[in-house]
Amino acid sequence: MHFKLYYIIIAAFLLVSVRGLSQDIPGSDTGLDNVIESIAEQLDAELDYTDLVERLYELSANPINLNEATEDDLQSLLFLTEFQVFNLIKYRDEVGQIYSFYELQYIYGFDEEVSRLIMPFVTLEAKSESTENWKNMFKYGRNDLFLRWERVLEEQQGYIPIADSILEEDPDKSRLLGSPDKLYVRYKFYYKDKLSIGLTAEKDPGEQFFQGAQKYGFDYYSGHFQLRDVGRFKTINLGDYSVQFGQGLVAWSSMSFGKTPYVMDVARKARGINRYTSTNENQFFRGAATTVDLGNFEASAFFSYKPIDANIDQTDTLDAIQTVSSFQNVGYHRTPSEIADRNSIQEIIAGGNVKYSYKNLRLGSTFAWYNYDVDLMLPDQPYRLFDFQGSSFYNAGLDFRWQVQKLGLFGEMAINDAGYPALVAGATASIAPQMAMSVVYRDVSPGYYAGYASAFGENSSIGNEKGFFIGTDVSLFPGWKFRGYFDMFVFPWIAYQANAPSDGFDWFAQVDYQLSRSVSMFWRFKGQEKDDAYTPEGAYFGVMLPEKSFKARYSIDIKADKQWRLKSQLEYNGFTPKPDDPVEHGYLLSQDLIWDVPDMPLRFASRFAVFKTDTYNARIYAYEYDVLYAFSIPAYYYQGKRMYLLMKYSPLDQLDIWFRIARTYYNNRDVVSSGLTEIDAPHKTDVKLQIRYKF
Numbered sequence: 194m195h196f197k198l199y200y201i202i203i204a205a206f207l208l209v210s211v212r213g214l215s216q217d218i219p220g221s222d223t224g225l226d227n228v229i230e231s232i233a234e235q236l237d238a239e240l241d242y243t244d245l246v247e248r249l250y251e252l253s254a255n256p257i258n259l260n261e262a263t264e265d266d267l268q269s270l271l272f273l274t275e276f277q278v279f280n281l282i283k284y285r286d287e288v289g290q291i292y293s294f295y296e297l298q299y300i301y302g303f304d305e306e307v308s309r310l311i312m313p314f315v316t317l318e319a320k321s322e323s324t325e326n327w328k329n330m331f332k333y334g335r336n337d338l339f340l341r342w343e344r345v346l347e348e349q350q351g352y353i354p355i356a357d358s359i360l361e362e363d364p365d366k367s368r369l370l371g372s373p374d375k376l377y378v379r380y381k382f383y384y385k386d387k388l389s390i391g392l393t394a395e396k397d398p399g400e401q402f403f404q405g406a407q408k409y410g411f412d413y414y415s416g417h418f419q420l421r422d423v424g425r426f427k428t429i430n431l432g433d434y435s436v437q438f439g440q441g442l443v444a445w446s447s448m449s450f451g452k453t454p455y456v457m458d459v460a461r462k463a464r465g466i467n468r469y470t471s472t473n474e475n476q477f478f479r480g481a482a483t484t485v486d487l488g489n490f491e492a493s494a495f496f497s498y499k500p501i502d503a504n505i506d507q508t509d510t511l512d513a514i515q516t517v518s519s520f521q522n523v524g525y526h527r528t529p530s531e532i533a534d535r536n537s538i539q540e541i542i543a544g545g546n547v548k549y550s551y552k553n554l555r556l557g558s559t560f561a562w563y564n565y566d567v568d569l570m571l572p573d574q575p576y577r578l579f580d581f582q583g584s585s586f587y588n589a590g591l592d593f594r595w596q597v598q599k600l601g602l603f604g605e606m607a608i609n610d611a612g613y614p615a616l617v618a619g620a621t622a623s624i625a626p627q628m629a630m631s632v633v634y635r636d637v638s639p640g641y642y643a644g645y646a647s648a649f650g651e652n653s654s655i656g657n658e659k660g661f662f663i664g665t666d667v668s669l670f671p672g673w674k675f676r677g678y679f680d681m682f683v684f685p686w687i688a689y690q691a692n693a694p695s696d697g698f699d700w701f702a703q704v705d706y707q708l709s710r711s712v713s714m715f716w717r718f719k720g721q722e723k724d725d726a727y728t729p730e731g732a733y734f735g736v737m738l739p740e741k742s743f744k745a746r747y748s749i750d751i752k753a754d755k756q757w758r759l760k761s762q763l764e765y766n767g768f769t770p771k772p773d774d775p776v777e778h779g780y781l782l783s784q785d786l787i788w789d790v791p792d793m794p795l796r797f798a799s800r801f802a803v804f805k806t807d808t809y810n811a812r813i814y815a816y817e818y819d820v821l822y823a824f825s826i827p828a829y830y831y832q833g834k835r836m837y838l839l840m841k842y843s844p845l846d847q848l849d850i851w852f853r854i855a856r857t858y859y860n861n862r863d864v865v866s867s868g869l870t871e872i873d874a875p876h877k878t879d880v881k882l883q884i885r886y887k888f
Contacts, residue, residue: 252314272310275601330384341377343881351869365529369399399527417468427484433469439592440605443559446645456664460603474524494545500536516570539566555594562587579640599623613640633662639686677702692735697723714749741769760785768810779811794843804829820851820883833859849885
């Protein structure tokens with residue numbers, strides 16, 4: 194019976210395929226999906242890419258004119274390094290105007306791959322003297338409305354009704370209080386990149402809707418208003434927004450990339466203040482912010498006031514919260530305990546940034562102050578010895594960027610109110626037209642803590658890390674490229690779940706081969722050795738032993754014609770928990786098929802994958818196509834098969850409809866997951882339906 198759904202999907206796919214083979218009118222592909230995939234599949238993690246995808250789609254709708262783009266404009270192209278931006282502007286100033294995309298390959302630091310990546314987002318129009326007519330912004334502005342529904346079809350343990358007699362004895366018994374539906378609504382009005390007004394609302398599975406704790410419908414609401422380039426005001430933001438300054442040691446509230454195969458893209462590209470449209474319910478500011486252009490100087494100020502989730506530790510006799518033991522950032526409010534933590538305390542953030550620019554030199558200073566209406570009192574645990582406690586703290590930092598011909602230097606130095614320092618510094622260099630290198634050094638004290646920050650490093654959180662990274666990018670032969678890095682790191686103080694200071698290293702190597710314009714492939718290898726806590730049976734003290742992993746992936750991508758694309762992937766993961774333990778193996782084989790139906794506004798994407806891993810430790814992550822602004826990079830573990838089918842249908846220029854169904858079947862499991870999300874069956878099925886209306 195468990196194969197029934199697979200047969201239905203395969204039959205439906207073959208049915209439309211046979212019909213489509215009789216068509217011979219080619220479809221169109223801007224390459225945007227491929228660009229998003231190439232970024233997302235590098236990270237091997239389930240992240241929220243909303244901000245990234247929105248930036249790319251807006252750039253695609255309003256391409257940057259390379260003949261008049263500023264440095265800030267070019268920085269928004271994620272694929273360009275500081276060195277490439279510097280050389281592009283230098284080349285443009287020398288020749289006056291760029292007439293052809295083929296010219297880009299003559300710019301020092303550019304190659305065919307970079308030129309191909311930026312093409313969907315740029316134009317080569319002549320310079321214009323026209324100015325914006327703000328009277329026309331509502332006339333020529335665009336509206337986007339998204340509606341999305343998704344659900345796991347199998348019944349999960351947390352939704353099974355509980356007898357009233359049990360609830361009378363234990364009203365706080367853990368259970369999912371709402372429906373298993375996930376709902377998403379998003380509206381945005383925008384005029385080019387000058388004006389943006391939007392509202393986002395989301396209900397997670399298990400959260401209530403117009404009842405209980407969510408009397409006003411959705412559990413999460415987010416709204417923004419942003420104006421850009423009005424007089425001296427570079428940006429004016431009201432509502433929800435994000436901040437990015439320096440190298441992320443002081444203020445960086447949105448998604449950032451750490452170590453990726455793009456080894457030359459190691460310096461943070463700070464975008465300053467920008468609107469917030471994601472569904473991450475924690476990583477944003479709420480209030481007002483602005484940036485003012487003062488010639489060589491640029492000044493920004495921000496103020497945020499919003500409630501946040503926290504674990505309540507102590508209350509007084511009037512039930513007023515006195516202290517909390519930790520902040521919560523999962524964003525779920527499904528169970529009685531999660532609802533009790535919801536919006537428990539108030540958070541105030543105030544700060545600013547001043548930036549000075551002169552030729553190829555950028556200097557900046559950032560300050561951020563945090564205040565909470567109750568004290569944070571941490572449990573007496575060794576790894577939390579240096580963590581923040583109390584009700585307020587601040588961070589201050591100085592940052593720089595300097596491009597000197599083929600050498601780019603960057604860094605940030607910061608300190609917190611307790612006097613603990615932090616440093617991130619690095620360099621990128623073009624050794625030759627076919628070779629480039631990057632290095633990054635970081636030294637963040639165990640006592641350095643920051644609220645909304647994200648700097649280059651091994652861990653996602655700031656603090657307690659020293660490390661040195663070196664990467665290289667080499668193109669020796671036509672069609673061949675090598676990129677790799679080596680990173681070693683030390684945690685001077687005890688980390689979470691550790692019983693002593695620890696260290697480790699990881700390395701990465703990838704070889705790309707472009708056989709032709711329609712066939713490309715790569716070989717990827719990644720290894721890591723990192724200390725992990727181990728306490729022998731019967732022992733009182735534990736020790737730190739190296740935990741090892743090795744991953745390998747081969748992928749080949751074939752664009753058969755303008756309608757068909759095939760992608761095959763083979764991956765291995767080997768994990769060794771302790772030096773004397775046997776290796777835990779994991780394997781994945783997948784086949785993707787993407788088809789743009791000729792003469793029809795219809796696209797299909799599908800995958801069939803088989804996997805086998807000895808343990809959950811040997812799990813493998815793999816990128817999957819999903820509906821716009823939703824993301825799927827699931828973990829494949831244990832033994833089974835997975836298949837999904839995604840359909841996009843655009844019956845009108847203003848209307849897009851997506852439908853996605855995915856099922857994972859486990860050969861060696863009778864249940865899926867555990868706890869409240871446990872499914873009493875060897876399979877899990879996800880369904881999504883999304884509608885986008887543009888007007």
